[in-house]
Amino acid sequence: MTPARAAGRSEALVHLVRGDDPALVAQATRALLARLVGDLDPSLVVEEHGAGDELDAAAIVDACTTPPFLVDRRVVVVRDAGRLTAGDAARLAETLEHPLPSVHLVLVSGGGAIPAGLVKMATASGEVVDASAGRGRDRGRWLAEQLRHAPVKLDALAARRLEEHLGEELGRLEGVMASLAAAYGAGASVSEAALEPFLGEAGVVPPWELTDAIDAGDVAGALRALHRLLAAGRQAPAVIATLHGHFSDMLRLDGAGVVSVDDAASLLGARSPFTARKALERARELGSERIGQAVTLVAGADLDVKGQTALPPALVLEVLVARLARLGGSRRATSRPPARRGASGRGGRTQR
Numbered sequence: 001m002t003p004a005r006a007a008g009r010s011e012a013l014v015h016l017v018r019g020d021d022p023a024l025v026a027q028a029t030r031a032l033l034a035r036l037v038g039d040l041d042p043s044l045v046v047e048e049h050g051a052g053d054e055l056d057a058a059a060i061v062d063a064c065t066t067p068p069f070l071v072d073r074r075v076v077v078v079r080d081a082g083r084l085t086a087g088d089a090a091r092l093a094e095t096l097e098h099p100l101p102s103v104h105l106v107l108v109s110g111g112g113a114i115p116a117g118l119v120k121m122a123t124a125s126g127e128v129v130d131a132s133a134g135r136g137r138d139r140g141r142w143l144a145e146q147l148r149h150a151p152v153k154l155d156a157l158a159a160r161r162l163e164e165h166l167g168e169e170l171g172r173l174e175g176v177m178a179s180l181a182a183a184y185g186a187g188a189s190v191s192e193a194a195l196e197p198f199l200g201e202a203g204v205v206p207p208w209e210l211t212d213a214i215d216a217g218d219v220a221g222a223l224r225a226l227h228r229l230l231a232a233g234r235q236a237p238a239v240i241a242t243l244h245g246h247f248s249d250m251l252r253l254d255g256a257g258v259v260s261v262d263d264a265a266s267l268l269g270a271r272s273p274f275t276a277r278k279a280l281e282r283a284r285e286l287g288s289e290r291i292g293q294a295v296t297l298v299a300g301a302d303l304d305v306k307g308q309t310a311l312p313p314a315l316v317l318e319v320l321v322a323r324l325a326r327l328g329g330s331r332r333a334t335s336r337p338p339a340r341r342g343a344s345g346r347g348g349r350t351q352r
Helices: 022-037 057-064 086-095 116-125 136-148 156-166 170-184 192-198 207-215 219-231 236-253 261-268 273-308 313-334
Strands: 005-008 014-018 046-049 074-078 103-108 127-130
Touching: 014 022, 014 116, 022 074, 022 103, 022 127, 022 170, 046 057, 057 074, 057 086, 057 103, 086 116, 116 127, 136 156, 136 170, 156 170, 156 192, 170 192, 207 219, 207 236, 207 273, 207 313, 219 236, 219 313, 236 261, 236 273, 236 313, 261 273, 273 313
Parallel strands: 014 103, 014 127, 046 074, 074 103
Antiparallel strands: 005 127
């Protein structure tokens, strides 16, 4: 399994591992260290900083400027490099202007944003390992790439089942594949039935799986996504906030005269053109009346989960999600072309 996408030069002495999933970042870091250490004893090569301790910039600089002992290289690993201050980063960057060719510095994301100077240095003259799986289609492509390099081969149904089950918790993929290889042997073909016992608890799904299912009019899919969110610990007010934001974006676009994605992004303050495009398209598809109905339903459910009724919050959300998904379904039903009329001009069968 290839845990990350890497870009950069093989002789790079500064390596940056970044991503938004700690498990994927950890896997990518392990793969990078295995490549840098090679056949040498890791205890003689690798020097760790910041793993549960305070980051000492002076100690990191000292490690980067001291030649290795007994081996031909040293790998200095800085965990949670986002804890470095701008002053620490400047001092380290100055040191790395004339690096020892036998010392590699590995900066691992976490603990906040890594100082811009170090990111710039790694991007310009080092190696950046991107451990992010991305979203939407990028996420699907990422998973397909991992499965191509996996120790076992999943059939199409098994691959779809695994993707649905993992949800956002893609860091669990490595463990599942290792367990399958141990059970069935490297190179084995695995069906959905053979995969099922190794899945464990379902992973949390991203909030947009809920809103996408609602927009598609998929009541069952929307309820499944809701239950996964609730099982993962997402509270009812957070779900309400997600739905409120989703339909509020449509409401802001509806009737605003927005025709382009750029205008939509500007009005919504959206960072991603993809997000703005989806909101604009769905506002047009749903229409003013149904957008208004959806906003009213969400507002009513908000009051209900805050105690206006004695119903359990989970039940309030189930009713809300089902009603919103039916709105999406009715939108699609009414957008279908009318049934073809017979040659007589009346409905029913064509007159012969």
